[in-house]
Amino acid sequence: MKIIVNGAELELGAATLAEALAALDYADAVVATALNGHFVATRARATTLLAEGDQIEIVAPRQGG
Amino acid sequence: MELYGVEIASRLLLGTAQYPSPAILADAVRASKADIVTVSLRRESGRLREGQDFWALIRALKLRVLPNTAGCHSVKEAVTTAQMAREIFATNWIKLEVIGEADTLQPDVFGLVEAARILSEDGFAVFPYMTEDLVVAERLVEAGCRVLMPWGAPIGSGKGLNNLFGLRALRAHFPDIPLVVDAGIGLPSHAAAAMELGYDAVLLNTAVAKAGDPVAMAQAFAGAVEAGRAAYLAGPMEARDMAAPSTPVLGRPVLAR
Numbered sequence: 246m247k248i249i250v251n252g253a254e255l256e257l258g259a260a261t262l263a264e265a266l267a268a269l270d271y272a273d274a275v276v277a278t279a280l281n282g283h284f285v286a287t288r289a290r291a292t293t294l295l296a297e298g299d300q301i302e303i304v305a306p307r308q309g310g
Numbered sequence: 311m312e313l314y315g316v317e318i319a320s321r322l323l324l325g326t327a328q329y330p331s332p333a334i335l336a337d338a339v340r341a342s343k344a345d346i347v348t349v350s351l352r353r354e355s356g357r358l359r360e361g362q363d364f365w366a367l368i369r370a371l372k373l374r375v376l377p378n379t380a381g382c383h384s385v386k387e388a389v390t391t392a393q394m395a396r397e398i399f400a401t402n403w404i405k406l407e408v409i410g411e412a413d414t415l416q417p418d419v420f421g422l423v424e425a426a427r428i429l430s431e432d433g434f435a436v437f438p439y440m441t442e443d444l445v446v447a448e449r450l451v452e453a454g455c456r457v458l459m460p461w462g463a464p465i466g467s468g469k470g471l472n473n474l475f476g477l478r479a480l481r482a483h484f485p486d487i488p489l490v491v492d493a494g495i496g497l498p499s500h501a502a503a504a505m506e507l508g509y510d511a512v513l514l515n516t517a518v519a520k521a522g523d524p525v526a527m528a529q530a531f532a533g534a535v536e537a538g539r540a541a542y543l544a545g546p547m548e549a550r551d552m553a554a555p556s557t558p559v560l561g562r563p564v565l566a567r
Contacts, residue, residue, distance in 0.1 A: 251353040277394035284393035305361025309350025310325030310515035
């Protein structure tokens with residue numbers, strides 16, 4: 246299934262957002278997620294189903310002013 | 311000073327971007343004596359994991375973080391970013407930026423008020439990055455903001471306080487709301503001037519990060535903010551157009567002949 250992760254199209258065999266994060270090796274990283282522009286809390290990742298063409302944003306803390 | 315019920319000792323809030331190295335960032339933050347540092351959220355890269363290292367460095371400083379919504383140009387982007395920030399940084403504080411214009415990075419005050427209302431209703435403590443407009447300030451307070459952060463000048467410009475009249479009017483109009491000059495400060499004298507106006511604090515980043523010696527400049531700003539605050543509390547004299555001799559006139563000897 247084609248999923249767009251942080252702007253890059255990837256082929257992922259993940260059914261849920263939690264599985265996608267695990268497949269991308271983010272399972273233990275401090276990240277927050279959004280699916281198609283909507284925030285998805287950590288606790289909701291396992292029950293958030295993915296569909297072809299979904300856009301995932303994975304963000305982490307960064308320098309800011 | 312008290313921000314959303316939290317007592318904060320330092321009146322200098324410092325940004326964490328654009329430093330020459332992580333070590334200099336950490337040293338500059340310590341030299342500034344800031345209790346609050348601003349941070350952001352950006353896409354995490356698959357292999358580099360830049361964000362994880364940065365977060366470890368910030369956590370080691372043991373300070374309060376104020377996440378921003380920098381770069382958001384719409385209410386939806388800002389609200390989603392705030393929600394992600396609340397989870398990741400475990401704080402309901404958010405420096406709300408809704409940018410309206412690319413050259414000046416000035417806030418879209420209409421989107422700002424809307425986003426501030428949505429976030430306040432959702433339990434956020436909103437620190438709005440705003441222009442010094444009185445009516446916008448009124449709307450933000452109505453929307454739930456208990457801190458206001460007017461710009462001094464455009465972000466990163468280092469121009470100082472562009473509209474002294476407007477900033478003074480804002481201070482006079484909101485005597486009980488913590489006011490923070492956010493953006494545009496280039497020199498310690500600008501920070502001192504903001505504090506002398508009675509502002510509660512200043513927030514800056516580039517002026518320290520881009521200085522030749524960021525650690526020394528952080529220290530200079532810490533001194534300026536303290537001096538400006540002390541001057542405000544001491545009650546500055548009224549300015550006047552004409553000279554007034556400070557040495558007594560009475561008793562001056564006549565030596566002209």
